[in-house]
Amino acid sequence: MPKATTTKEDQHLAELRDRHFPESAERRWPPSGGGPGWFKAPRVLSVLLQILTEKTVVARGNPGPAYLELLTRVREPGFILLEHPEEHSRIVGYTRTRTWSEAMRTLCELGLIEAKPAHEREFGYALVVNPFIAVRRLHKDGKITEALWDLFYEKWTKTGADVPDEDEAPKPPTRQAGTAAAKRLGSRFRTIGGKPIPTKTLQAARRGGDR
DSSP: OOOOOOOHHHHHHHHHHHHHSTTOTTTOSSOTTOOSSOOOOOTTHHHHHHHTTOTTTOSSSOOHHHHHHHHTTOOTTSEEEOOOHHHHHHHHTOSSHHHHHHHHHHHHHHTSEEEEEETTEEEEEEEEOOHHHHHHHHHHTTOSOHHHHHHHHHHHHHTTOOOOOTTSSOOOOOHHHHHHHHHHHHTTEEEETTEEEEHHHHHHHHHHHHO
């Protein structure tokens, strides 16, 4: 991760920090100059996680933990090589991989991410989308209150972040489309302990059991 440019505000904050918390170099986070072990996140993250708990946005469940875990993995290109669903579920704290998969479908449906299958898994690659685009669409659809939209918009623009044009992102897939894709993948394999078992292997096992 490239070293961030130091501004006058950064220098002022560093002076205040050293005044009130002297000799804190070994324990402060993130470390000076960046480095591994931490990640970039949008400054509207707290508002965004609040939006994901709104029943008008997500009728059942909370995809917020899954979204936050994705942000911890994303690098500068905005692209993520996803691991096995069991690994993501374990880190997030979901007791079932199905809960993580459902959260991923919801994030796709909301337009916060785009995803592609890989290695006979429904989710193999992910692209993190500018959250402003998704939240603006939710506001236009009447799924979040004016107060919540105003809070998000105010915090977004206050940080100096660019406001994307209306046509910068494709329309997110519908729930029906996501479910259909999952069924197509599901028809090609089954799982044991969350690990994919190719259909040919299952067929061979069945033939052996019939003898």
